[in-house]
Amino acid sequence: MAKGEGAESGSAAGLLPTSILQSTERPAQKEPKKKKQQLSVCNKLCYALGGAPYQVTGCALGFFLQIYLLDVAQVGPFSASIILFVGRAWDAITDPLVGLCISKSPWTCLGRLMPWIIFSTPLAVIAYFLIWFVPDFPHGQTYWYLLFYCLFETMVTCFHVPYSALTMFISTEQTERDSATAYRMTVEVLGTVLGTAIQGQIVGQADTPCFQDLNSSTVASQSANHTHGTTSHRETQKAYLLAAGVIVCIYIICAVILILGVREQR
Numbered sequence: 001m002a003k004g005e006g007a008e009s010g011s012a013a014g015l016l017p018t019s020i021l022q023s024t025e026r027p028a029q030k031e032p033k034k035k036k037q038q039l040s041v042c043n044k045l046c047y048a049l050g051g052a053p054y055q056v057t058g059c060a061l062g063f064f065l066q067i068y069l070l071d072v073a074q075v076g077p078f079s080a081s082i083i084l085f086v087g088r089a090w091d092a093i094t095d096p097l098v099g100l101c102i103s104k105s106p107w108t109c110l111g112r113l114m115p116w117i118i119f120s121t122p123l124a125v126i127a128y129f130l131i132w133f134v135p136d137f138p139h140g141q142t143y144w145y146l147l148f149y150c151l152f153e154t155m156v157t158c159f160h161v162p163y164s165a166l167t168m169f170i171s172t173e174q175t176e177r178d179s180a181t182a183y184r185m186t187v188e189v190l191g192t193v194l195g196t197a198i199q200g201q202i203v204g205q206a207d208t209p210c211f212q213d214l215n216s217s218t219v220a221s222q223s224a225n226h227t228h229g230t231t232s233h234r235e236t237q238k239a240y241l242l243a244a245g246v247i248v249c250i251y252i253i254c255a256v257i258l259i260l261g262v263r264e265q266r
Contacts, residue, residue, distance in 0.1 A: 041174045046261025047170060050117075050219035053251040054160045055191035057128055057152075060199040061248055064240075065131070069145065072236055073134050079142040087149040094157040102162055111264030113162035113169065121255045124155035125248050132244040134237055161256070169264045194250075199243045206232075206239035 039047075069080040096118075105112055130148045135141060167184075169178055 019120070038173070039171055039180060041178065043114065043261060044180045044183040046257050047166070049254045050057070050163050050166075050258035050262070051184045051188040052191035052194070052254045053124075053157060054163075055188045056195035056198075056247055056250055057156065059195035060243070063196055064199050065149075065204065068229050068240055072233070072240060073141055073145065074138075075141055075145070081149050083142065083149060084144050086146060087153055087212040090150045091153040091157065094154050095161065098154075098157045098161045102165065107266070113166050114259065114264050116158050116162040118259060120155045120158035121252065124152055124159060125251055127152035127155055128251070129241075129244050129248055132240045163258070166262065166264065169266075170262060172265070188224070195247065198246055198250075200241040202246065203236070203239045205233040 066080060066084060069075045069083060070077065075083070092183075100115065102116060105116070108115055110118065127148045131145060133154060135144050167177055167181060170180060
């Protein structure tokens with residue numbers, strides 16, 4: 001009986017294909033792990049530069065807009081306070097409204113957030129430049145600055161709110177998002193310093209004091225001081241426009257780098 005059983009088992013083994021026998025003898029192979037989606041340093045820098053426009057323009061407006069309205073545009077103190085207060089209050093209103101609109105916006109070929117950044121950049125640049133422009137009509141200056149200040153705050157909100165939400169759509173890995181956020185915070189700190197430095201250096205060079213000539217007559221001294229004051233005032237206006245032009249160029253360059261260097265993912 002033992003011999004017969006051995007023969008039957010041998011014949012059964014001979015009938016099985018060799019592939020089945022080899023597969024049972026092979027150890028179980030591990031499934032290949034999915035590769036982590038890593039962002040390059042270039043991608044992180046492109047993403048981080050998108051945070052510079054908000055900080056550069058915000059610091060320039062925060063430090064110099066009040067001085068500009070009172071000394072250069074020569075707006076009354078009450079009107080200047082109304083412009084600053086309404087502009088900041090309007091910024092607080094637009095933040096949740098823009099966030100609500102972004103959450104309901106559909107997905108496009110450019111993504112959901114990128115279209116907001118692309119289309120808000122030209123309007124924000126124009127509005128920011130016109131804030132630092134002195135119009136010819138003196139009686140409507142308050143409405144001029146109030147209009148373009150609120151328009152700029154709206155457009156910069158349409159830029160910065162989707163940019164802040166873009167962190168969750170640049171990578172599926174939490175470590176990569178944290179690393180990109182670290183890059184972004186570093187660039188934003190540098191943008192804060194850069195905005196104040198550019199505005200201060202350009203405007204400070206044009207702000208020249210008015211000297212009196214003690215040896216000349218009173219009438220001649222007053223005439224010279226008036227002429228010098230008018231020239232200095234025009235130079236100060238040009239300096240503010242020049243500083244606005246430099247900051248606008250930085251805004252455009254950073255926005256273009258962000259749009260071209262970062263890809264939004266579903």
